[in-house]
Amino acid sequence: MIMNATIQEGINMDVLEQKWQQKRKWGEKREAQLFAALQTANPPLNEEEERLLKHLFAYMPIHDLANCDGEFFVKHVRDSLKVREAAPWGSKIPDYIFVNFVLPYRVNNENVDNSREVIREELMDRVKHLSMKEAILEANYWCHEKATYIGTDMRTVSPLTIMRTALGRCGEQSTLAVAALRSVGIPARQCYTPRWAHSDSNHAWVEAWADGEWYFFGACEPEPVLNEGWFRAPSTRAMLVNTRVGADYTGPEEVCSDHPWWAEINLLDNYANTKKITVKVVDEAGKPVANAIVGFQVYNYAEFYPIVEKKTEANGEVSLTTGLGDILLHVRNEQGWGFSKVSVADADTFELVLYRNPELPSEVDWDMAAPAGHNSDSEVQVSDEAREKHEARVKEGVQIRTGFEAAFWNEEKSAELAKELQLPTDRVAKVLITAKGNGDEIAQFLKENKAHGEWPLRLLEAIREKDLHDTFRDSLNDHLAGALKHTQYQDNKELFDAYILNPRVYFEMIAPYRSFFQETVAAADQAKYQDNPAALVAMLQKEIEIVEKVDRYAGMGMPAGTYQLRITDKLSRDICFVAMARSFGIPARLEPFNLNAQYWHEGQWHDAAFEQAAQKHEEVFAKGTLFFDKVEQDSDQVAAYNQNFSVARLEAGQFRTLTIPFGEKDVYDRPFEVLTGQYRLTTGTRLSSGDVLVRCSFFTVEAGQEAHAPLVFRAEQIEVPVLGELAQADLSVFPGADKAITIPASGAVFAWLDPEREPTKHLLRELRELKIELDSWGGDIHLLVGDDKIMGELDTKGLPSGAHYTMDIGNAFSKQIQSTLTDIRGIELPLVVVADQAGQVRYIYEGYKLGIGADILKTVMNMK
Template sequence: MTISSAAFSLEEQSLATIERKFEEKRKLAHEREEELFGIFRGELTGEERLALKFLYAYMPLNDLADYDGELFLKHVRTTLDIRNRVPWGNRVPDHLFLHFVLPYRVNNENIEDSRGILYEELSERVSHLSMEDAILETNHWCHEKATYISNDVRTVSPMTLIRTAIGRCGEQSTLAVAALRSLCIPARQCYTPRWAHSDSNHAWVEAWADGAWHYIGACEPEPRLNQGWFSGPARRAMLVNTRVPANYLGPEPLTLAHEWYSELNLLDTYAPVRNITVRVTDTTGTPVAGALVWFHVYNYADFIPIAKLTANESGEVAFRTGFGDLYVQAWQGDSRTEAKIRVGDSDVFSFVLDLKPQTEGILDLDMVPPPVIPDSEADLVSAEERALHNDRVQEGASIRKRFEDTFLSEAQAAELAEELGLPVERVWPVIRKARGNSREIAAFLQEQTAEHGQWPLQLLESLNDKDLTDTFRTTLMDHLTGALPYRNDFDEQIFISYILCPRVLFEMIRPYRAYFQSTISADQIERFRSDPAEWIRFLENKFEVIDDLSFYQGSATPAGSYRLKKGDGASRDILFVASCRSFGIPARLHPSERMPQYWLNGAWQSAEFKSGEGVPAARPESGKLLLLRDTDASDDMAASYYLNFSFARLENGVYKTLVYARNKTDVYDEPFEVESGYYRMIAGTRLKDGTTLVRLTYFAIFPGKLTKLPLTFRQQPIDIPIIGEVDRSWTFTLSDDVSKPIGEWLNPKGIVLAWIEPDREPSKHLLREIGELAGRFELTGTKILFAVGDSGWTASFNPAAYEDLPSDTSFLRDVRHSALLGATSQTVVNTLGLPHVLVIDDQGRIRYETSGYKLGIGREALRIAEQLAD
């Protein structure tokens, strides 16, 4: 039965579910009843009341902890008002409005009152357009506001991204979704959780217009909908999904129907799909109902789960995926099994749980991604259409560049440093990283340096780069004044890193020291400082851990978690560390295990919170792991954590990968201190076509013992074929408008020639990789040439800004991409996209060629360059 009212047309069952879940959330958040639910005692329309209840019903726990009802009420009223203003508002069905317009949250970003601000920015630009054209125009606006940069996993808010003008794809898509929703255009953030053919992942946006969903690359406009540099890679995806904070009953296939959110499987839009079933039995053949089944792809030297499902009463799970390889783990209790499957081989795969985990031995396997699928002719854009579009892109980049020019400059940072008596070489990096927040950071230094010396600067230097873009003076003052009373109690480095620094994991930094110092009595704080274990017991009595209510773990702020007295396990651990620092107790999350620890009697102690049985959850004793170098490995197979190897400990049926610095290379120098248990090491060699040669090594670590383990990689002989020969008439233009054919660039040690789009994510990855490998490229003597087409020379592109590249690097203009089209076909450019990379030997012969998005191109090109140099 459908109930139509002045509010929304919803099934009676849906209304009942919303009401039930709303009441559950109200009980959970009783500690903040007035702040959150006091708004319901005011005057509300039927629409406002139901919209608010819908938001509260599916609200993550961290939002109940950190925000007040007035924010949500204003958001609802603004959104309903916009729906009545835009010309298509009455064409958006209620179920799409509730799930893809009304929500205030996109990812794990900080929530701000931004909907009305975004609407005012965009409304005049789109009021005369169709919904489809409004989507395209909104993306041009997003491009004017931000471009891509790789950074940490915390997602900044749309307003912060606008303030800083740079962000990763998850942040760009968060901005684009928020902007589209501000116009009452249904929108959702889409992810391929991890690529199968390349490391990393990607996020983009789907938007609905008059009955159909379309995709766009966020902040990366194209002439038409359903186009983007990632279209080709997405055809090789094993999953594309989006997360809806509700029990969504739409037409899209579901990967997961969780009690508090739904995961939609959108792969059909992008790639060929196959429905597979995994059947789990025990050794007697009996189906194992409730078995956990995780589907993994190889990515960043690890098996990363892209879907986590639970077997039904028949011991089965169904999964809709692409035509590549998956690594599947299934377990229940102490019984488990794991194996690779090739999706194209069958519709049904059987797994038998075994009580004995594998504890030793080596297993080699190949992980093969789905094949490349070319673009269709219908997707191609005419030259005239592309030229008009490029003009818009140039204009957008100029607008963004003019805004970036308002940030404090290096000269202004030097003036500030001189004024305050601070080292300019330390002040400028802080100001530079703060970008659009640079004046706020400068004001903090101006206000506090006279009284506190270099401590305000030390505080800023202790933060992550991204923190400098969205941390303000009120917050900084709380942490500075709340920490300095303890500065003489500890070694300076301990004090700076584990008391002064407010950053714990990837939560939003907010004030919390004054809150804890005033909420907890001085007598209690002194007791906790003498015996931090007493604070652990205190928290256990006050705080309830609820892990299955929110997808993004550890997102709540410490003060919010404590006020609510509830949170997920990660938020509890962050709360513990933050409160300890507020009390003057050095604390941290263990660098590789992520467990909370405190400093006592000159050593780190684990914070052992009680398990479900009510006793402290003791950690296993430690042992040591010494990795032994593979003496037969070539130089290009140098070990690098998360690049080509990682290791994980078996815990409760699943392997938990230990966290070390990405690209850590000093892995043989001294033993790793790790907890005892069963381990699996993954070593992978990624091939040019995306296939990975994987080696799994199983081993055990024993308490107090040293385990020595060879780290070996499967290798494929380096093939340096002669693919073709350059046309020596390919002509490039230098910065001084002098033209020069490629024949004059030929170098005795070879050339890496790469056509790039500097503002696009794939090319930015290549530039970063070659920068990271600059020293080894310089040893080869290889010349590096980056060719940029006319459309790439935007106002935001400054070749001089790439300071980390090898010294023998030049940026060239390829007018109308004439040289590129001489080097490869238009079909290759359209299907795979840029970068297009060649390695050319001293005789002008092409010895390596690749196109499109893939991490690791820089390393592949280096391998060839080193062989040619030898």
């Protein structure tokens, strides 16, 4: 059927045609791979199919023009239309909803694959006889059977990879859930709080459309009803909840970005108390500034992160609906920049001055308040029968998933292969066990390349752990064979393995590229680049056109596609350079702090001077040395990068955080080679309330000089009041106890957990990270799991020595605690209670936030 008037009204066809033609122009060097399918499709495309294909092409990222082929998109459009026609709810879905929330072939920045087809085969028969709301719930039970939570790096793997490994972070779990729903024709979208205001990190979940309304749920974490999830309470403290649409969106929600190639939709009103504020940007003379970029920034991970950036109108104003907390407003354009910390609740309009050369203070202190949040009274009541049925489904899902995981490679099986291949047992076991459901692929690669001895294993050890989940033999064989052609640096294991053998450059998807470059580039040119790598830089600077701010995520172009397309963002261009250099036997990398492309030549690293045409090389890449100084202070915080401090360089009017390894604590008396320029050092003391005591220090790094940045943390006034009391009767029902429990002199922690939920896994990780400090404290840590929950694979490995798991039979202890401590509801887990030797309760926290471990430590070390 031809799209009706709804879609015609929802899409500006003139804008669509203009953007389609622009993408057609950008993709002309891959014309045959991308666009020939529009003419050669069998059967020929009808009007509706052609229009939807143009829509996909018009708004797709440039890196998809480089990485994908047109046949994929033709099949995707036709499959989506077939599902819409076949699904019982297909006719209910308005065209603009279908185009924006069913048709899109990607959810986030995951690798594109045929996951929709695979999922549909498994899921459709389970949902096609249900109502839309029931189908959404059933789809999430299916997702729960496939994956559980694990914290991983920023690269988003595909749904098929999540299904293969049974693990994923929240952004990957929600990608799987959205793909699952769209595969059966149900509109769905991934929702993010870009960064929490009351807690470090962020979170992603899913909204699905049913019968005219949007409902939320936690991906791979099923509930018996919709609009429930452990993140419900934290979301009331968010400063923004949004979703991204690849279109000029004209739906009813507020569009909180004005980007020409995508739209970000503000969904915060569905979760939190909000307020619409206006920011008026003026110059130093007080005149409005148009087209200035205003960043609305929240403190998170010791940096100020822009949750939204918007351009000012002709009157110098921008508006945003946000939460009732504190934000840092940061404005920039070609003429200058400026910033101001504001409290949203204080006013409706805030003035922000853009200075040509701002005079920076040596330091400034800010108290950043997080939104207070609120309790919702709209919880859906669930009958005991429905709750029991749900818990049974959850347990069944865990059994299905653990049964699948049982087939993964283990120590015994890995040892047999290591013996067969005459390779070190521990090293073989590590890569095979880490590979999870991709273990057979990795094992086959090792077997096929037995003649190469240790080299295949060294290649596997060079890539990241997540790469073992979704890198296949075609890629591995390409990189092994291509790297072993070069012998110049093979005796230098550290240099060769990391910067020639290793196919991983940044966070792009690993794909074959060495044979492509070795066959495409003339042998004489390869030899020239080996002798003079700067010539490779010059060639790419001439051949590749840079287009920024079209793709939401930079650095996603795979090297071979980038080289074929000859148009990309700077980071993808730099990744392409590194890949080509390694293909030609030249050690290359992205410099770890500033991500500048570098090559190894004549015994040292050299910066690839891509910007040399604009400025002299010495000006672009001049460096100095930065030292972080330890000072005597009241605060007892241990410095940890991106946990309580960060350092950022001023670049084009905005501060870019340096990529020092996350959590790095070895920072004192250590030289960091950094680019010259102005810097901001940010330290933060996160309070139990979620508020933060921030100090920002500003300094300059001169060429060839040392700069010293004292790491000073503002001291928290720690109070540990008595919040209640555990009576002897409370402790007598402690599970499995023959007599009343005695709390040791140091005190005790009681934590009720739900092992299948992400918040529990965060808490356990934090306890492991604080093992040394909590062992020094020496109290008991009782980790309790109700017998209606699933213990899963919980163990005490890496936990403080006083920690142990116990089943709370019949939730007897939990119920007793709740009756004693009336301030807790017992609904959200984890529930953490800290008590002193006298049984006085000194800390209570219910539900999710990062930093509960730190709260526990502060409490037990300050109890009197």
